[in-house]
Amino acid sequence: MTLKKYLNRNHPTYPELEKDLAKRWAGYWGEAALANYVKELPQEKYLILHDLQLQLYDTHFQIDTLLIAPTHSLIIEAKNIIGTLYFDNIFNQLIRINPDGTEDSFEDPRTQCRRLQSLLKRWLIQHNLHLLPIDYLIFFKSTNKTILKTNGTTIDTSRICKGRDLFSKIEGIEKQYKQVKIQAAKWKEIAQYLVNQHTPQQVDILQEYGLTVNDLPWGVLCQDCTHLMHYQKGIWQCPKCHSVSKDAHIEAINDYLLLIKPTITNQECQTILHLPTSDVTRRILISLNLPTTGHTKSRVYHQWAGDKCYQFIEEKIITQRR
Template structure:
């Protein structure tokens, strides 16, 4: 049973907003293109694993969680968590192009590209060990004495992986069902207790808050960001607000085009939006119109009067 689906990565939204809004030729644009490709690849690999888990049928009840954020002393993010009456299992998912060489001293993964370049990344085994330790502590705090297992999953069988020593199993998605079936089955929880634990996991989930563009890249200034509402039909910047709708030179009329622009603002700048800043970014003169536009976008409101601010709902 799927208890929690995977959300689209926030970094992808930040990159998209930046690529739409940065002035042409800005040096950060190339970095955003690369980060977006990496996020897309990682998300695609995780979705491939999600597909296998959605079709998997365990002999007993099983609860599956994707993209789970928990806190136990420090925050940790699990790609996939599976719970049964007998065990918990963490899957650390990787989608890395080129050849991956996992070393234990020092613990790192070295990615070797087709042209022979090497790039050092964090060891998936070290990351999994950290998550196993933290999740065991999380269970201990809740007096739930079930064993916790783990595996590193490379999303595509075409990926080339080398490991001198493998303290945890290395799997491809089609290996996951057999791996799960071979885990020891000694029920320690009844189904009612399993469901209670699943509810605790969902209640404890803490969504990851993606940093906005301007904190990721301090060299991006407000003057680097193009303002205005983008036409949903032709893609041109600078729709005009009148007669309670957005109008573009191409003839497009929209009542909701500002919503995407406001989301761009939060992905780029973060924090709280004022009425004045909203008017400046959207190109609206009337403060009452700006207030209605922010309200229609479903933003959270705090304060009152001249001290009113708006935030993007998580």
């Protein structure tokens, strides 16, 4: 979303970015639907981890939802694909038939899950925690625009479900794993260790799309009409819709720290915000209370680590708008 906000609609990369963003939103809503269902599972039976990201040597892998029980663990991969869907056993792909008769091909989610199953097993062995058998399920968000069909070939649907059918599938898998493998203390220890080892993959989003900082028309965007705002006497003013703001620069600085690099200098900030002087820029940067290194002209301002960055930005905006 942040990159799309700044990239010109006429840029040749924009259609690709828009298409990828739509896929990410679909994935997000699929995972959100799955999360709403699994929260109904009994807490005494399962520990539930969402969006778990781990690293095995040079390989990063992400698990939408992982259920951990004393008898087994269960990977659940969420899908949110609209259309009529067929599982092709011959070429291991998922085929979507669109209303206009055209077809799209996706990687078979069963293949994805088996890969995750293997990676998680190897990761647990590496950390001396492979104490539970690992199974998997593929969950499709319940919608009347998603139709699952078979093409006549023999397809194992025991690990494919849609909507609330998730619970009957989980119960069916439970019956296969009746023997308790670990006690409660170890059960929780494994879950906590997985959380502690959560390692989000660092992605250079500009490099991913072959962009540079010069491809983005930086500035402070009006929250009402997205037009570039002008700074005058401590106030940001929109020449198009005439909105005014005292803190519109906060979002622009945060976007730079997220998209370009986690540090910013006075000169860089003055350039991207189109501020009149370095003194005005310095006052704005100091007001954010960002961590710094260096002194005077060599001072570098650093992004807050992790979620603290978002929390700080939200608190700053709320404080300044009071």
